[in-house]
Amino acid sequence: MEAAYFDGRSSRRQRVRLRAEAGFLLLAGEGVERRVPLAELEISEPQGRAPRTLRFADGAYCEAPQDAALLALLEELGHRESATVRLQGRWRWSIGALAAIVLILAGFYQWGLPWSAQVVAPLIPAAALEQVSSQTLTALDKGMLKESRLPAEYQERLTRDFLALAAADPALEPYRKSLKLHFRSAPRIGPNAFALPDGQVVLFDELVQMPASDAEVLAVLAHELGHVRERHGLRQLIQSSVVAAFTAAYLGDVSSLAAGLSTLALTSNYSRDMEREADDYAAATLRRQGRSPAELGSALEKLARAHADEDEEGDGKDWLSSHPDTRERIRRLNSQ
Numbered sequence: 001m002e003a004a005y006f007d008g009r010s011s012r013r014q015r016v017r018l019r020a021e022a023g024f025l026l027l028a029g030e031g032v033e034r035r036v037p038l039a040e041l042e043i044s045e046p047q048g049r050a051p052r053t054l055r056f057a058d059g060a061y062c063e064a065p066q067d068a069a070l071l072a073l074l075e076e077l078g079h080r081e082s083a084t085v086r087l088q089g090r091w092r093w094s095i096g097a098l099a100a101i102v103l104i105l106a107g108f109y110q111w112g113l114p115w116s117a118q119v120v121a122p123l124i125p126a127a128a129l130e131q132v133s134s135q136t137l138t139a140l141d142k143g144m145l146k147e148s149r150l151p152a153e154y155q156e157r158l159t160r161d162f163l164a165l166a167a168a169d170p171a172l173e174p175y176r177k178s179l180k181l182h183f184r185s186a187p188r189i190g191p192n193a194f195a196l197p198d199g200q201v202v203l204f205d206e207l208v209q210m211p212a213s214d215a216e217v218l219a220v221l222a223h224e225l226g227h228v229r230e231r232h233g234l235r236q237l238i239q240s241s242v243v244a245a246f247t248a249a250y251l252g253d254v255s256s257l258a259a260g261l262s263t264l265a266l267t268s269n270y271s272r273d274m275e276r277e278a279d280d281y282a283a284a285t286l287r288r289q290g291r292s293p294a295e296l297g298s299a300l301e302k303l304a305r306a307h308a309d310e311d312e313e314g315d316g317k318d319w320l321s322s323h324p325d326t327r328e329r330i331r332r333l334n335s336q
């Protein structure tokens with residue numbers, strides 16, 4: 001059969017004839033003649049109609065169209081396509097392999113990733129936690145967050161109660177140094193509070209002004225301390241960083257990695273299990289202090305109503321009916 005030959009040193013293309021003989025490839029053309037055993041040939045995998053490459057050990061190679069003549073030549077040479085190539089030719093196997101990859105990735109995302117994050121989270125040194133938390137807060141202060149307008153006397157009183165709440169739990173001891181309550185305003189975000197991985201908690205004026213009673217605000221802060229204690233924020237951070245790093249490596253865009261970090265704190269996209277864990281923690285903490293877990297339930301209800309009013313400018317849907325998790329959480333807290 002006819003093929004194109006390149007000597008691997010120049011871009012010159014030579015027409016040659018190929019023939020198989022007793023396990024050897026015989027190549028003949030103008031000024032070139034080679035006789036190479038099959039074992040010394042590197043034969044490319046078939047890819048659609050693209051020409052195949054037969055590469056010699058010295059870098060020279062042949063290009064031949066993937067046609068009946070080539071297949072006959074390869075067969076005579078004794079070349080066997082790899083198992084992968086043979087499986088690729090069967091659509092059942094290809095679809096099966098694709099499904100397996102999707103299942104493995106989904107399984108890793110669903111179970112493997114949270115599990116590894118849970119194992120890794122306690123190993124992160126406190127200094128790193130403090131650094132990443134402070135940087136996040138600084139970034140947010142430059143962007144979405146504004147100074148609080150709550151009276152100093154209110155801030156002092158709530159800070160005292162917050163620290164007393166945290167002091168009652170020995171498990172929060174490692175965070176003692178960085179535990180802090182920050183007051184900020186964020187009209188564009190609305191009523192909210194969030195915890196940073198090192199125990200700094202940020203409370204928005206809008207939550208206090210819903211209005212929420214001191215007991216309700218404190219119940220929300222107890223819930224946030226639950227996220228700190230169980231390292232939920234850190235675990236989310238690890239998980240999303242792995243996903244971002246994987247995406248960046250795969251898609252070749254590293255800037256997406258940096259962008260995700262500070263939005264994570266605001267959206268605090270905790271899993272349903274994490275929210276339940278933080279609720280249970282808050283309920284136990286409140287009860288220990290002679291307070292009622294129902295305070296958190298009523299705070300959640302007010303939060304839901306406040307965000308529903310925002311949504312009403314849009315499609316007017318009931319926020320609680322589109323957030324069944326919140327309704328379920330309120331029911332659980334009220335029944336405790």
Ligand SMILES: [Zn+2]
Binds near residue numbers: 223227270275
């Ligand atoms: Zn939460």
